[in-house]
Amino acid sequence: MANSKYEYVKSFETEDEVMYPNLIVLRIDGRNFARFSEANEFEKPNDERALNLMNCCATSVLEKYPDIILAYGFSDEYSFIFKKETKFYQRRASKILSLIVSFFTSLYVAKWREFFPREEIRFTPSFKSRIICCPSVEVLQAYLAWRQRECHSKNQYNTCFWMLVKSGKSEIEAHDILKGTQKQEKNEILFQQFSINYKNLPSMYRQGSCILKTEVDENVKIPDNESPVKRLRKMVKIVHSENIASRSFWNDYSYLCKELGCFEQNVNNIKHEYLKLFQSENKLLPFTWIVIRIDGSHFHRFSDVQGFEKPNDELALKLMNASAVAVLEEFNDIVFAYGVSDEYSFILKKNTELYQRRASEIVSAVVSFFSSTYVIKWKEFFPKKELKYPPNFDGRAVCYPSYEIIRDYLAWRQVDCHINNQYNTCFWMLVKSGKSTREAQSLLKGTQAQEKNQMLSQLFGIDYNTLPVIFRNGSSVFWDKVISLSSSGQEMMVTDNGVVAKSHKKVVVEHPNIIEDDFWGAHPLILEVMAMQTKEGDLRFLLQHEDKQLGKEYIMNFSLDSRISVASPLPNMSLTYYVNALSHHVCGGVSTLSFLTMKLTITTTPAFHPDLTGRAPWS
Structure with a gap:
């Protein structure tokens, strides 16, 4: 990574290592899967094809990652258990949860056609994930028992519910009938009204699916006249068992005991409140900008396998940009994104309460949705190229406390973009001219920017500054106002949320210089609040308020010593802001700048009704 x-x-950046000897459990849950299953018309209460797709993805995860020993899943969730001694990504929680959920999501989209050959995937699927730290094998045993009991209780309820609905009851009536019923009563409803013996339903529905690794003997091929030699080979298999947390089940698979530990006794009473104590919450600091940075995992290999153009494949970059656009459209709290090569940084507004600011859920949801979109949109950008294998990304969350620091973060990424792109352009031009990779690296070792520019100009006739700006500056993605024009070039009134306006918001992709102030001066509201020092003792702010009821925006310019009265068609409405500003103090001839956060409450008045497209007055 380049220095700057x-x-x-x-x-x-903070460390989030899961300390040894905790057993690591990664749990994946479908995000908005009720809507997804409805959009794709899954069979109720269980769609066997959808469950088999989940199982297939989980099996591929175990086959790819040797440190994952066991997985258990039902409906739209899966739990993956790592071996006790794992050093997978130095046991960093964010790396583990983002990498696995990304790979699982990419697999889900890539394998969709195998299980739904006649149906196009509707609605982008995505998942959330979290880490559960099990300090002992007994806690792991209790966790597995809890999840399997959840499988049973939810499936029994859903089976009754959907049979009642299919028989003519409304969903409200079905809920009322089942409210407060116990296990035996549900079984009686199924048997007496629908002649269904619950125990005869497919075991995958009732018990969930357990995917595990086991060891089998394998004969090694040897020359003639010698005795065969056997060796152990690991194999992944799917089983359905009534109690995966029982001693008998565990003892049947010695490899589980070897890698995870043995169960001393069976568990009976499970309190999920107790088990929730072991879930890693890691809430991010309030009133800080949250950056979710995702990076391609082993993308050098992926780009080689897919035959991407070196040093830059414009279509591959545009696919990354299209995926980033989809992320901003999906998550309203993301206000800006910057991407280069196989990485993207997404900035959430300072006051976001997305997933209650839980790092694991934010990171996994963004990474999963990005991965899903990348695979779905692949054919749009590479219609003649087959996706050889599903890509995956890892992610992390970092909090930045001030406007200046978040600007410096983005500047850091763009400086890296420039330095790395300049080096890669020189490197690949040398390789294409006949140099070996080692020779190209040797020629570029220790060279400065000016020397690289001269090399490109003198050897290859390339002016670096004329290369496409997407390569040199990276891509910035953000919401912007777009003016609609008629065919004659005149402004055309458009409808936005039922309100007539001359412009509408749209996610745009541009390639500006985000290190200097010009871009931010032209788009002051991207990072919510801009503080401007005017004179000693006086602060002025530019503040944006979006009126949710009217679908319009008011922009207010005010100073700290002002009595603020905002005109609004909705009088006596209380508006609360958390304002971030730079405070200027002079003491003993020494000028000091400090950062502060203030709570500001504004009450609207009925005195004046402004033009909805104009600026609200202040006094």
Whole structure:
């Protein structure tokens, strides 16, 4: 990674290692899967094809990652258990949860056609994930028992519910009938009204699916006249068992005991409140900008296998950009994104309460949705290229406390873009001219920017500054106002949320210089609040308020010593803001700047009704 004066921002990154000897459990849950299953018309209460797709993806995860020993899943969730001694990504929680959920999601989209050959996938699927730290094998045993009991209780309820609905009851009536019923009563409803013996339903529905690794003997081929030699080979298999947390089940698979530990006794009373104590919450600091940075995992290999153009494949970059656009459209709290090569940084607004600011859920949801979109949109950009294998990404969340630091973070990424792209352009031009990769690296070792520019100009006739700006500056993705024009070039009134306006918001992709102030001056509201020092003792702010009821925006310019009265068609409406500003103090001839956060409450008045497209007055 390139060195620059902005690298200090890395000091805000925190470690999230899962300490040994905790057993690591990664749980994946479908995100908005009720809507997804409805959009894709899954069979109720269980769609066997959908469950087999989940099982297939989980099996591929175990086959790819040797450190995952066991997985258990039902409906739209799966739990993956790592071996006790794992050093997978140095046991960093964010790396583990993002990498696995990304790969699982990519597999889900890529394998869709195998299980739904006649149906196009509707609605982008995505998942959330979290880490559960099990300090002992007994806690793991209790966790597995809890999840399997959840499988049973939910499936029994859903089976009754959907049979009642299919018999003519409304969903409200079905809920009322089942409210407060116990296990035996549900079984009686199924048997007496629908002649269904619950115990005869497919075991995959009632018990969930357990995917595990086991060891089998394998004969090694040897020359003639010698005795065969056997060796152990690991094999992944799917089983359905009534109690995966029982001693008998565990003892049947010695490899589980070897890698995870043995169960001393069976478990009976499971309190899920107790087990929730072991879930890693890691809430992010309030009133800080959250950056979710995702990076392609082993993308050098992926780009080689897919035959991407070197040093830059414009279509591959545009696919990354299209995926980032989809992320901004999906998550309203993301206000800006910057991407280069196989990485993207997504910035959430300071006051976001997305997933109650839980790092694991935010990171996994963004990474999963990005991965899903990348695979879905592949054919749009590479219609003649087969996706050889599903890509995956890892992610992390970092908090930045001030406007200046978040600007420096983005500057750091763009400086890296420039330095790396300049090097890669020189490197691949040398390789294409006949140099070996080692010779190209040797020629470029220790060279400065000017020397690389001269090399490109003198050897290859390339002016670096004329290369496509997407390569040199990276891509910035953000919401912007777009003016609609008629065919004659005149402004055309458009309808936005039922309100007539001259412009509408749209996610755009541009390639500006985000290190300098020009871009941010032209788009002051991307990072919510801009503080401007005017004179000693006086602060002025530019603040945006979006009126949810009217679908319009008001922009207010005010100073700290002002009595603020905002005109609004909705009088006596209380608006609360958390304002971030730079405060200027002079003491003993020494000028000091400090950062502060203030709570500001504004009450609207009925005195004046402004033009909805104009600026609201202030006094």
